[in-house]
Amino acid sequence: MTEIDWLSAAVPGAAKERTLKAGQTLFRRGDRTSGLYEIVKGQVRLVRVSPGGREAVLHVAVAGDTMAEASLFAATYHCDAIATTDAVVRLYPKAAVLAELDRNPKAARKFAAVLARQVMTLRTRLEQRNIRTARDRVRHYLAVSADVDGRTVALSGTLKDVASELGLTHEALYRTLAEMEADGEIERRKGAIRLLKPI
Amino acid sequence: MTEIDWLSAAVPGAAKERTLKAGQTLFRRGDRTSGLYEIVKGQVRLVRVSPGGREAVLHVAVAGDTMAEASLFAATYHCDAIATTDAVVRLYPKAAVLAELDRNPKAARKFAAVLARQVMTLRTRLEQRNIRTARDRVRHYLAVSADVDGRTVALSGTLKDVASELGLTHEALYRTLAEMEADGEIERRKGAIRLLKPI
DNA sequence: CGGCGTTTTGAGAGAGCTCAACATCGGTGG
DNA sequence: CCACCGATGTTGAGCTCTCTCAAAACGCCG
Numbered sequence: 001m002t003e004i005d006w007l008s009a010a011v012p013g014a015a016k017e018r019t020l021k022a023g024q025t026l027f028r029r030g031d032r033t034s035g036l037y038e039i040v041k042g043q044v045r046l047v048r049v050s051p052g053g054r055e056a057v058l059h060v061a062v063a064g065d066t067m068a069e070a071s072l073f074a075a076t077y078h079c080d081a082i083a084t085t086d087a088v089v090r091l092y093p094k095a096a097v098l099a100e101l102d103r104n105p106k107a108a109r110k111f112a113a114v115l116a117r118q119v120m121t122l123r124t125r126l127e128q129r130n131i132r133t134a135r136d137r138v139r140h141y142l143a144v145s146a147d148v149d150g151r152t153v154a155l156s157g158t159l160k161d162v163a164s165e166l167g168l169t170h171e172a173l174y175r176t177l178a179e180m181e182a183d184g185e186i187e188r189r190k191g192a193i194r195l196l197k198p199i
Numbered sequence: 200m201t202e203i204d205w206l207s208a209a210v211p212g213a214a215k216e217r218t219l220k221a222g223q224t225l226f227r228r229g230d231r232t233s234g235l236y237e238i239v240k241g242q243v244r245l246v247r248v249s250p251g252g253r254e255a256v257l258h259v260a261v262a263g264d265t266m267a268e269a270s271l272f273a274a275t276y277h278c279d280a281i282a283t284t285d286a287v288v289r290l291y292p293k294a295a296v297l298a299e300l301d302r303n304p305k306a307a308r309k310f311a312a313v314l315a316r317q318v319m320t321l322r323t324r325l326e327q328r329n330i331r332t333a334r335d336r337v338r339h340y341l342a343v344s345a346d347v348d349g350r351t352v353a354l355s356g357t358l359k360d361v362a363s364e365l366g367l368t369h370e371a372l373y374r375t376l377a378e379m380e381a382d383g384e385i386e387r388r389k390g391a392i393r394l395l396k397p398i
Numbered sequence: 399c400g401g402c403g404t405t406t407t408g409a410g411a412g413a414g415c416t417c418a419a420c421a422t423c424g425g426t427g428g
Numbered sequence: 429c430c431a432c433c434g435a436t437g438t439t440g441a442g443c444t445c446t447c448t449c450a451a452a453a454c455g456c457c458g
Contacts, residue, residue, distance in 0.1 A: 001361055048342060051349045052397035056342040070319045072311035100238040101308055108307035109300055113272035115314035120269045121257040122321035129328045129366060130256075132447075134414070143247060143255040159437060167328060172414055174438055198249065331415075333446070357404065371446060373406060405454070422437065428430090428446080 003066045003114045004038050010107045011105055014096040019088050020044070026081035026089065033071040035094040039063050042087025048079045060084070069115065072097055134176040135167055142186070142195060153193045202265045202313045203237050206291050207307045213295040218287050219243070225280035225288065234293040238262050241286025247278045257370060259283070268314065271296060291307040328366055333375040336365055341385070352392045 008015070017040065026037070026044060033065060037044070039061045046058040046067060058079055061067040071077055074092055101108045124144060131137040141162075145153045156161060163173040177193075180186045187194040207214070211248070216239065219225060225236070225243060239258045245257040245266060257278055259267040270276055271293055274352075300307045323343060330336040340361075344352045354361060362372040379385045386393040 050342045050345070052455065054294070054338070056339050057326050058319075058343070059326055069315040070312070073315060098354065101311065102304040105301040105304065105307065108311065109272070109297070109305065112300065112307065112311050113269070114312060115311060115318060116269040116272060119314060119317050119321065120257070122318065122325060126321060126325055126328070127256050127258055129325070132413085139253070140255050143249045143253065144257070146249070169415060170437080171416085171439085175414095178438080184234065196303070331445085359404065368447060369405080370407085370448085374446095377406080399458105401456105401458090403454105406452080408450080408452105410448090412447080413445095416442090416448090418440085420438080420440105423435085425434090426431095426432085 003069075003111075003118070004064070004113050006107070006110050010100045010104070010111070011092055012180040015090045015091050015092050020083035020086065022083055022087075024083050025069075026083065027077050028080050029077055029165060033068075033074055033077055033094055035092050035097060036066055036068045036072055037061075037081075038066050038090040038092065039089040040065050040090050042085040044081055044083050044087055044089065046079045046081050113160050125165070134168055134172050135180065137168065138173070138176050138180065140168055142193065146195065150198065151195050153195070155191050155193065188192060202268075202310075202317070203263070205306070205309050205313055206235075206237070206265075206296070209303070209310075210295040210297045214289045214291050216287060216289050219282040219285065221282055221284050221286075223282050226267075226276050227279050230276050232273055232293055232300065234291050234296060235265055235267045235271055236260075236280075237265050237289040237291070239287040239289055241282060241284040243280055243282050243286055243288065245278045245280050247294055251360065271314055289303065318359055324364070333367055333371050336367065337372070337375050337379065340365055341363075341392065349397065350394050352394070354390050354392065 010094075015038075018026075020042070027034070029048070041063050043060060043062050044059045044067065047055040048058060049055055059067060068077070068081065101111060128137060128140050128144075131140055142153050147154070159173060160170045163170040166173065168176075177186070177188065181188055185195070185197055187196055214237075217225075219241070226233070228247070240260050240262050242259060243266065244259045246254040247257060248254055258266060263273055267276070267280070300310060327336060327339050327343075341352050346353070358372060358376075359369045362369040365372065367375075376385070376387065380387055384394070384396055386395055
């Protein structure tokens with residue numbers, strides 16, 4: 001279950017949609033928190049702006065992501081949220097979400113479960129970034145993403161998306177996959193990769 | 200509040216300590232989940248072992264960290280946990296933690312808050328790894344870690360620790376800091392860095 | 399004082415990034 | 429049905445930056 005599934009189940013009808021133009025601000029640091037957001041369309045980035053005006057990006061949320069979960073438990077936002085493209089967001093109001101957490105232990109447990117899974121996934125991706133060579137990083141990705149038989153990896157989006165998730169340029173990923181295929185380590189199919197040698 | 204503070208407050212006396220030799224297994228994939236662990240001393244790594252015997256590291260937990268939070272909500276573990284050094288771990292039994300979450304909405308909210316904060320921190324660190332040059336990565340780190348006045352960054356551990364958190368070799372970090380100091384961008388103090396130009 | 403870990407600087411090599419050109423694919427409209 | 433177009437996929441060549449290996453200074457603690 002994703003966080004969004006949980007939210008729409010827990011607070012049905014409470015969410016409000018909002019449309020943003022590219023460059024428009026969703027909230028600013030110091031604003032009273034209104035709740036957490038789901039990105040329906042487009043892209044929103046969370047940034048901390050330093051006194052000198054430089055931006056440090058904390059997170060780039062794209063369609064399907066949630067952001068600002070921690071704002072549920074804070075009085076004010078600790079960063080700015082700015083749409084990088086035209087975007088549509090859905091607000092899950094803080095009061096409604098917290099009320100449901102208090103009222104319904106099952107829901108609270110489910111929410112914690114969703115967050116714990118996110119923590120796990122993020123740690124895995126962070127660990128992956130510690131791997132230096134493209135080939136080993138791809139191997140790590142394949143090993144972690146392989147289905148139960150450990151032989152097939154379904155590719156979620158385009159290879160460009162995978163490259164971005166791996167922290168590689170798409171060129172580097174293409175080259176690496178080509179080399180691995182030439183070495184008989186993998187076989188590329190439409191939307192999937194088969195592992196030939198059990199790694 | 201850290202996760203550990205929350206745990207010891209929520210399930211006082213329920214935790215059990217266990218001592219591990221280097222190389223010893225704490226749990227294996229498929230084992231029934233017993234709860235989540237805090238590392239008291241040493242280092243434990245979570246790995247997924249592929250059919251061919253290669254290890255994909257999912258997380259390296261060091262003293263003070265918690266691990267396997269998601270196991271609270273699963274019947275079996277999904278990876279192996281192996282001590283990389285002699286280690287002491289503290290087990291917070293699943294039943295006790297879940298019972299407290301069900302019984303006490305305040306505790307459940309607190310737990311969710313801790314997890315949400317972890318998600319935030321991890322996303323920030325992941326975003327940081329998207330920055331390619333050492334200098335910009337250090338700038339990002341400084342901007343995010345600066346205290347309220349945006350002028351001073353307290354260093355938690357040694358610079359080697361910081362280098363590891365940044366995903367840089369310590370040599371690269373030393374060089375970068377030296378250059379930044381030469382350029383008048385920062386000033387290095389004992390256990391802290393002052394930002395001279397507001398970045 | 400001696401030993402160990404941290405900090406520092408040097409030199410060289412390798413790996414991925416950047417820029418560039420081209421192929422391929424899927425959808426759209428004439 | 430075909431031409432067109434944009435995005436994805438693919439390959440090439442050079443460059444830059446960090447990593448690696450090495451060695452030495454420094455600081456802390458027993």
